[in-house]
Amino acid sequence: MIALGQFLEVLIGGLMSGVLYSLVALGFVLIFKASGVFNYAQGAMVLLAGLALVRALDLLVANGLPLWVAVILAIGFAAVIMAATAWLIERFVIGPLVNQDGLTLFMSTIGVTFVIEGAAEMIFGSDVYPLRLFPTDAWFLFEGLFPGGILVNKLDVWGALIAGVLVAGLAVFFQRTKTGRALRAVADDHLAAHSIGIPISWIWFVVWLVAGLVALVAATVWGTKLGVQFSITFLALKALPVLIIGGLTSIPGAIVGGLIVGAGEKLAEVYLGPSIGGGIEYWFAYVLALAVLLLRPQGLFGERIIERV
Amino acid sequence: MRAPNANEILLQVEGVALAFGGVKALRDVSFNVKKGEIRAIIGPNGAGKTSMLNVVNGFYHPNHGAITFKGSTRSKMQPFEAARGGIARTFQNVALFKGMSALDNIMAGRTLKVRRGLLWQLLRYGPALAEEIEHRRKVEEIIDFLEIETIRKVPVGRLPYGLQKRVELGRALAMEPDLLLLDEPMAGMNLEEKEDMSRFIIDVNNHYGTTIALIEHDMAVVMDLSDRVAVLDHGVKIADGTPDEVKRSQAVIDAYLGVAH
Numbered sequence: 001m002i003a004l005g006q007f008l009e010v011l012i013g014g015l016m017s018g019v020l021y022s023l024v025a026l027g028f029v030l031i032f033k034a035s036g037v038f039n040y041a042q043g044a045m046v047l048l049a050g051l052a053l054v055r056a057l058d059l060l061v062a063n064g065l066p067l068w069v070a071v072i073l074a075i076g077f078a079a080v081i082m083a084a085t086a087w088l089i090e091r092f093v094i095g096p097l098v099n100q101d102g103l104t105l106f107m108s109t110i111g112v113t114f115v116i117e118g119a120a121e122m123i124f125g126s127d128v129y130p131l132r133l134f135p136t137d138a139w140f141l142f143e144g145l146f147p148g149g150i151l152v153n154k155l156d157v158w159g160a161l162i163a164g165v166l167v168a169g170l171a172v173f174f175q176r177t178k179t180g181r182a183l184r185a186v187a188d189d190h191l192a193a194h195s196i197g198i199p200i201s202w203i204w205f206v207v208w209l210v211a212g213l214v215a216l217v218a219a220t221v222w223g224t225k226l227g228v229q230f231s232i233t234f235l236a237l238k239a240l241p242v243l244i245i246g247g248l249t250s251i252p253g254a255i256v257g258g259l260i261v262g263a264g265e266k267l268a269e270v271y272l273g274p275s276i277g278g279g280i281e282y283w284f285a286y287v288l289a290l291a292v293l294l295l296r297p298q299g300l301f302g303e304r305i306i307e308r309v
Numbered sequence: 310m311r312a313p314n315a316n317e318i319l320l321q322v323e324g325v326a327l328a329f330g331g332v333k334a335l336r337d338v339s340f341n342v343k344k345g346e347i348r349a350i351i352g353p354n355g356a357g358k359t360s361m362l363n364v365v366n367g368f369y370h371p372n373h374g375a376i377t378f379k380g381s382t383r384s385k386m387q388p389f390e391a392a393r394g395g396i397a398r399t400f401q402n403v404a405l406f407k408g409m410s411a412l413d414n415i416m417a418g419r420t421l422k423v424r425r426g427l428l429w430q431l432l433r434y435g436p437a438l439a440e441e442i443e444h445r446r447k448v449e450e451i452i453d454f455l456e457i458e459t460i461r462k463v464p465v466g467r468l469p470y471g472l473q474k475r476v477e478l479g480r481a482l483a484m485e486p487d488l489l490l491l492d493e494p495m496a497g498m499n500l501e502e503k504e505d506m507s508r509f510i511i512d513v514n515n516h517y518g519t520t521i522a523l524i525e526h527d528m529a530v531v532m533d534l535s536d537r538v539a540v541l542d543h544g545v546k547i548a549d550g551t552p553d554e555v556k557r558s559q560a561v562i563d564a565y566l567g568v569a570h
Contacts, residue, residue, distance in 0.1 A: 178423040185406045185417045192404035195366065196484060197392030197421040 005146030010270045011263055016156030018262020019163045020225070023218035024235045025242040025254040026166070027211045032248050034183045034207040036102055037094065040109040043236025044116040045212055048085065050219030050228035051124035053078040054131045071133065075216070082212030085116070090205045098200065099190065117233060126230060131223035134158040159221040163255070166217055170210075170251060183207060241289035247302025256300065261285045317344040318377075319488055319520050320365065325374030327360055327544075334360040335371070336544045342488065347514050348522045349531040352541035353564060358524040359401060361541065362490050365522075366398050367391040379487065393421060397486035399477045401493045401524075407466035411476045414465055415451060418483030419444045451479050454516070455509060471502040478509060482517070489513070491523035495530050503527075507534055528565065532556065540564065 024046060031039040056077040060070035093108050135158075140149035174180040186193040186203045194200060222232055238261075246257025265284040273280055292299060320342040327335040334357045342348045350358050363369040365376060367388040375382050378394060386394075397418075406414050422444065452461055455475050460468060465476050474494065481489055494510065495503045507530060513519050525531045531538060532552040540548040540555055542564040548555050555561055 178420055181413065181417050182420055184409060184413075185420075188406035188408055189404045191368070192400065192406065192480075193417075194368070194388035195392060195398050195400075195404070196418050196480060197389045199387070199389045 005142075005148070005150060006270075007267075008146075009150045009152075010266050012150065012152055013156070014263035014266030015259050016153065016160055016262070017266070018259040019156070019160045019255075020218070020221055020258070021235075021238055021242045021261055022255045022258025023159070023163055023166070023214065023221060024239040025246065025258055026163075026170075026251065027214040027218065028239055028243055029246075029248065029251055029254045030170070030211045030214060031207055033251075034187045035094070035105075035204060036187060037105040037109065038102070038248075039211065040106065040236070041089075041113040041116055042211065042215060042239070043233040044113045044120070045082070045085065045215035046219045046222065046235060047228075047230065047232045048116050048120040049078050049082055049212065049216035050131070050223040050232060051120050051129070052081040053216065053219060054129040054223060054228045055124045057131070058129070075220075078216050078219075079213060082216055083209050086205055086208035086212050089208050090201060094204055094208075095201055113233075117230075121230070128227045128229040129223075130227045131220070133220050134224050136224060155221070155224055162217060162221065166214065167251060167255060173210075174251075179203075179206060238285065241285035244289040244299060245292045247299025250299070250301035253299055253301030261288065264288060318342070319344045319379065320522070321377040322361075322365065323375045323377070325361070325364055325371045325376070327357075327364060327369055327371050334544050335364070335541075337374075338541065338544070338546050339374075340539045340546060340549060342520060342522050343537075344520055345514075345518055346520060346536040347510065347534055348520075349535035349538045350522065350524050350541060351526060351528060351531050351538060354526060355543075356541040356564075357544040358526075358541055359492055360544075362398065362492050362522075362524055365391075366396055366490055392484065395484075395487035396490065397481035397484040397488070398490035399474070399481050399492055399494060401496055403470070403473045403477055405465045405473055405477055405480070408464060410462050411457060411465055411468070411479075412448065412452070412461040414476055415448045415479045415483045416444065418480035419448065421484065448483055451482050454482075454512070455479050471498055471505070474498070474502075474506065475509070478506075478513075482513065482519075485517075486519060489519050489521045491521060493524055493526070495525060495527055503530060510534060 024042065027042040027045065028039060031037055031042070053074050057070055057074035060073055061067065065073070089112060093112055094105065097105055097108055135154040137154055139152045139154060139157075141152055143149035174184065182193070182198045182203055183206065185196070185198060186200055190200060193203075218235075219228070219232070222235065226232065242254065242257040242261050244257075245260055246253030246255070261284075265281045268280045268284045269278070318341045322341065323339050325335055325338045326333070338357070338361060340350075350361060352358050360369060364371050365378075367386040367390060370385045375384050376386075378396065406417060409417070423440065452458055455478065457472065457475055457479065460472060460476075465473055468476065478491075478494070491510070494506050498506065510521060510523070511534065514521055523531075523535070535552060537550065538548075538552050538555045539546055540558070540561050542560075547560040547564060548558040550558075
C-alpha cells in the first residue's frame with residue numbers, strides 16, 4: 001500500500017506540474033497556429049506579464065487598497081501591458097515582415113525576446129518578487145487508505161482548474177466565433193484571407209494579444225510557485241519538448257504533451273533515479289521529445305505534414 | 310439579368326500603369342465593366358491579366374491611373390477594403406484554407422457580414438445564435454447551388470482540384486459581392502470540369518445577377534461565356550468588344566498566333 005500511495009502521489013504531482021508546462025506551451029501553439037511563426041519570445045512574455053502584475057500589485061497594496069481590489073486592478077494593468085506589447089510587435093516587427101520566410105520571422109522573435117527581457121527588467125526591476133495569488137499549502141487525501149495520505153499541492157490544483165477553463169474558452173473562441181474562424185483562415189492562407197476582407201494586421205494583433213493573456217495566466221501560477229524572477233524565461237525551454245511531443249499546431253496536444261512530460265519526469269526521477277543516478281528531471285523531457293521526433297515527427301496531435309512535390 | 314444594363318458602369322479602369330522594377334506589366338490600360346455583365350480579359354501568358362486583376366482587388370497599387378468602383382475613385386486601396394466595398398475574387402492556383410472543411414471555408418466568406426461582436430458569439434446566445442443560423446442557411450444555399458453537398462465536411466486539402474475551384478467560387482459567392490473577379494477559373498481542368506464551371510458562372514450571373522470579370526487564356530471558353538472581351542498583350546490593351554469583334558481583330562490573331570517578321 002505504501003508503494004501504491006507513493007506512486008499515486010508522484011503521478012498526481014507530476015500531472016499537475018505538467019499542466020503548468022502546458023500553460024506556457026499553449027502560448028506557442030496559439031501563435032504558431034495562427035501565423036506560422038514560432039514565437040521564441042513566449043517565455044519573455046511570461047516574465048513581462050508576471051513582473052507587471054506583481055509590481056503593480058505591490059504598489060497598490062502598499063497604498064492601502066484592499067487586496068481583492070488591488071488584485072483586479074493589477075491584473076487589468078498587466079493585461080493592458082500585454083495588449084500594448086502585442087500592438088508594438090505587430091506594428092514594428094511582424095507587420096513589416098509579412099510574407100517573409102518562417103525562419104526570418106523566428107529570428108525576429110529572438111530579437112523581440114531580448115527587447116522584452118531588457119525592457120521588462122529596466123521598467124519593473126530585476127529582483128525576485130514573491131507573488132501570493134493562490135494558496136501554496138498542501139492537502140492530504142485518502143489518509144485512511146494510505147499511511148500519511150497523498151500529498152497534493154493546492155497551487156497545482158488551482159493551476160489545473162485555470163488551465164481547464166482557459167482551454168475550453170480557447171476552443172470555443174477558435175471554433176465558434178468569426179474572429180476565431182478568421183484566425184484559422186489567416187493561418188492557412190494570407191492572400192485568400194485578405195481577399196475575403198480579413199484585415200491581417202488586426203488579426204495578428206489579436207493573436208499576439210491572446211498569447212500575451214495566456215502568458216499572463218501562466219505568470220500568475222508560475223509566479224506563485226517560484227516567485228516572479230528572470231529564470232521564468234527558461235520555462236520556454238521546458239515548453240519545447242512539450243510542443244514536440246504534443247504537436248506544434250494542436251491545443252489539446254499542448255495539454256497532453258505537458259501532462260506526459262510532467263508525469264514522466266517525476267516518475268522517472270523517483271523510480272529510475274536510484275538506479276541510473278539523479279537529475280533525470282532535467283533531461284527526461286528532451287529524450288522523450290527525441291523519441292517522438294523519430295517515430296512521429298508531427299507530434300501526437302499535430303497535423304500530418306504532407307508535402308506535394 | 311443576362312442583358313447588361315447598357316448605361317450603368319460598375320468599374321472603370323482609367324490609364325493604369327504598373328511596373329515591377331524595369332518590367333512594365335501594364336501600360337496605360339483602360340476598360341470598364343458594366344453592371345450585370347460577364348466581362349472577360351484575355352491574352353497570352355505574361356500579358357498582364359493577373360496583374361490587372363490584382364490592381365482592381367488591391368493586392369497591387371498602380372503607378373499611374375485610377376480605378377472607379379461604384380462611383381468612388383481611388384488609386385490605392387488595401388485588399389480588405391476592396392472586399393468591404395463588394396469585390397470578391399478567386400485565384401489562379403486556388404487559395405483555400407486547406408485545413409478547414411468546405412463548409413468552414415465558405416462560412417469564412419461571410420466574415421464581413423457577421424454583425425454581432427466577439428462576446429455575443431462566445432456566449433452563443435440570443436441574437437448572435439440567430440445570426441449564425443442565418444449565415445449558415447445562406448451558406449447551405451450556396452452549397453446546394455454549386456452541388457457540393459456531399460463534401461461539405463471534408464477538409465478542402467483532400468478534395469480534387471476541380472472541386473477545390475468550386476469551393477473557392479462558393480467562398481467568393483458567400484460574400485454576396487457586387488463584382489466577382491475570377492482568375493482563370495478553368496485553368497488545369499478537363500473538358501467536363503470546364504463545362505461544369507462555365508455553367509456555374511452563367512448560373513451565378515443569371516441567378517444572383519452578379520457582375521463577373523474573368524481572366525482566361527483559353528479563347529474558346531471565353532467566347533461562349535462573355536458579353537464583352539478585352540484583350541491584353543505585353544501589358545497593352547489591343548482589342549475590346551463583343552466576342553465576335555475580338556475574334557476578327559487582326560491584332561488579336563497576331564498576338565495569339567504570332568506574326569511573320
